[in-house]
Amino acid sequence: MSPSRRGFIATTSAAIAAAACAPALRLASRKKHDLVIRGGTMFDGMGAPGVDADVAISNGVVTAIGRDVEGAGRDEIDARGKAVAPGFIDVHSHGDESLFADPRSESVIRQGVTTIVVGQDGDSRAPSRRPVTAAGLVRGALGTSGAFESMHELFRAVNNLPPSVNVASMVGLGTIRGLVVGEDARPATAGELRQMRALVEGALADGACGVSTGLEYAPGSFASRDELIDLCRPLAGRGLPYATHMRNEDDTLIEAIDEAIAIARGARCPLQISHLKTSGPRNWHKIGDALGRIEAAKAAGLDVAFDRYPYVAYQTGLTNLFPISALDGGADAFLARLVAPDTAGRIRAATLGKVETLAGWNSVMISGVANPVDRDAEGQRLGDYAAKLGQDPYDLAVALLQRNHTDVGTVVFAMSEDNLQRFLAHPLGMVCSDGGAFALEGPARRGHPHPRGLGSFPRVLGRYVRETKTLSLESAIHKLSGFAASRLGLADRGRLAPGAAGDVVVFDPATVADRATFAEPFQYPAGIELVVVNGSIALRDGQRSGSRRGRALRPSGVTL
Numbered sequence: 001m002s003p004s005r006r007g008f009i010a011t012t013s014a015a016i017a018a019a020a021c022a023p024a025l026r027l028a029s030r031k032k033h034d035l036v037i038r039g040g041t042m043f044d045g046m047g048a049p050g051v052d053a054d055v056a057i058s059n060g061v062v063t064a065i066g067r068d069v070e071g072a073g074r075d076e077i078d079a080r081g082k083a084v085a086p087g088f089i090d091v092h093s094h095g096d097e098s099l100f101a102d103p104r105s106e107s108v109i110r111q112g113v114t115t116i117v118v119g120q121d122g123d124s125r126a127p128s129r130r131p132v133t134a135a136g137l138v139r140g141a142l143g144t145s146g147a148f149e150s151m152h153e154l155f156r157a158v159n160n161l162p163p164s165v166n167v168a169s170m171v172g173l174g175t176i177r178g179l180v181v182g183e184d185a186r187p188a189t190a191g192e193l194r195q196m197r198a199l200v201e202g203a204l205a206d207g208a209c210g211v212s213t214g215l216e217y218a219p220g221s222f223a224s225r226d227e228l229i230d231l232c233r234p235l236a237g238r239g240l241p242y243a244t245h246m247r248n249e250d251d252t253l254i255e256a257i258d259e260a261i262a263i264a265r266g267a268r269c270p271l272q273i274s275h276l277k278t279s280g281p282r283n284w285h286k287i288g289d290a291l292g293r294i295e296a297a298k299a300a301g302l303d304v305a306f307d308r309y310p311y312v313a314y315q316t317g318l319t320n321l322f323p324i325s326a327l328d329g330g331a332d333a334f335l336a337r338l339v340a341p342d343t344a345g346r347i348r349a350a351t352l353g354k355v356e357t358l359a360g361w362n363s364v365m366i367s368g369v370a371n372p373v374d375r376d377a378e379g380q381r382l383g384d385y386a387a388k389l390g391q392d393p394y395d396l397a398v399a400l401l402q403r404n405h406t407d408v409g410t411v412v413f414a415m416s417e418d419n420l421q422r423f424l425a426h427p428l429g430m431v432c433s434d435g436g437a438f439a440l441e442g443p444a445r446r447g448h449p450h451p452r453g454l455g456s457f458p459r460v461l462g463r464y465v466r467e468t469k470t471l472s473l474e475s476a477i478h479k480l481s482g483f484a485a486s487r488l489g490l491a492d493r494g495r496l497a498p499g500a501a502g503d504v505v506v507f508d509p510a511t512v513a514d515r516a517t518f519a520e521p522f523q524y525p526a527g528i529e530l531v532v533v534n535g536s537i538a539l540r541d542g543q544r545s546g547s548r549r550g551r552a553l554r555p556s557g558v559t560l
């Protein structure tokens with residue numbers, strides 16, 4: 001549907017009727033809106049430049065937009081000098097890791113994000129018959145993650161919380177493979193393939209907004225290209241994306257992009273390349289080739305886009321430094337192989353090669369450990385930490401994995417700032433956090449996380465719009481809202497127009513900024529002043545209300 005530019009001057013028929021009414025009736029209906037945000041510069045989320053307009057919301061829905069909206073609100077917000085935009089959508093979020101432990105999603109709301117899209121990297125909370133998926137374990141996920149038998153059960157649990165933010169979910173093929181095939185590196189049998197496909201179809205029927213893979217993580221990585229094409233076929237008729245953390249993001253990045261394109265073409269579905277990057281200094285020059293292949297696929301008719309977080313370090317499990325073949329069979333088999341005489345040497349050599357790609361052990365920071373005995377490691381660079389302890393860095397890495405049963409998170413500094421800006425500015429690029437949800441206190445204060453979980457969205461608006469001028473404000477807002485919504489079938493989200501959902505963020509373009517850093521990640525951003533979720537104020541004057549009005553979101557057209 002085309003973004004209604006006319007929507008800006010349009011009001012609802014109710015508002016028009018009210019305006020035409022006799023004075024007595026107008027008096028009786030003076031508090032006609034739940035909320036009116038007045039005097040701000042309104043961005044529609046579809047890429048149009050800002051215009052002076054009020055935004056009125058009632059019953060959780062935008063009811064009028066225009067200059068001097070008629071009728072008072074029960075609550076009125078003065079937004080003069082501020083930008084008013086659709087609530088941001090985090091198209092690749094790990095906010096589900098702590099969602100059930102702390103449904104406030106504090107660091108998410110405080111960035112102006114009103115919808116998180118979870119179930120990423122092949123790892124979703126459903127379907128599951130087990131409390132923790134192997135994919136979650138290998139990712140080094142440190143939060144408390146619920147697991148649910150079906151997407152329907154997950155969404156029901158989300159609505160029962162309820163959360164502060166809206167939650168949409170992909171269904172993860174790593175989760176499904178773990179459930180049906182297990183942890184082994186082998187092809188699926190025909191029967192297993194049928195079972196997996198039925199689980200994908202069931203999840204999409206329940207309202208999953210796409211299919212995700214994490215092809216650098218076990219056991220999802222053990223799927224062949226043909227298996228992935230087969231499991232993505234149910235996406236075709238729905239126009240929902242195959243979202244992939246590709247098989248490689250450094251030395252064989254280009255081959256991985258080709259594979260992702262081949263899978264989407266084979267399945268005839270849209271493609272979303274997750275957190276696109278050129279990792280490792282020796283691969284930075286590949287950006288032209290990488291973007292060229294994506295542009296060529298687009299020109300040839302593939303519905304393709306990508307997302308990226310605004311930082312030059314990534315976060316993953318420490319196991320990611322190790323060859324994926326070593327993870328065959330799961331965590332215990334992996335830990336045994338690390339020290340077994342017939343495998344230890346080969347794994348060590350492959351891992352040292354990967355570390356060389358990243359330009360050394362000090363590119364790797366420990367971000368979280370499961371075992372309290374290693375708490376001192378959090379926030380330390382592996383090279384420096386090993387030197388301090390008088391140990392070999394590889395031996396230290398192995399010891400950490402053993403003491404933490406592989407559950408060690410890392411932040412890895414391996415990307416180019418220039419390339420980051422090219423990805424952000426690219427017309428097919430949108431913005432994600434790839435981060436979890438955190439809080440300064442409570443159960444969601446955990447580990448020493450990548451700052452992206454607390455700063456991504458304000459960082460785009462502050463650093464990359466205001467300071468480096470990499471993006472215009474309207475283009476950035478489009479990438480943070482409407483562009484993302486359009487990929488996921490969330491027709492009433494990501495835009496400001498009468499009839500759209502009442503998800504709004506008001507921020508000060510002159511001061512909006514991230515404050516979380518790699519050294520001190522636990523800091524909320526500045527300049528995000530008001531956040532409204534489904535018509536209810538979640539953040540006001542930068543202060544949190546107790547409101548938790550988020551809910552599970554299904555793509556338009558999915559009815560239960």
Ligand SMILES: [Zn+2]
Binds near residue numbers: 245
């Ligand atoms: Zn990923």
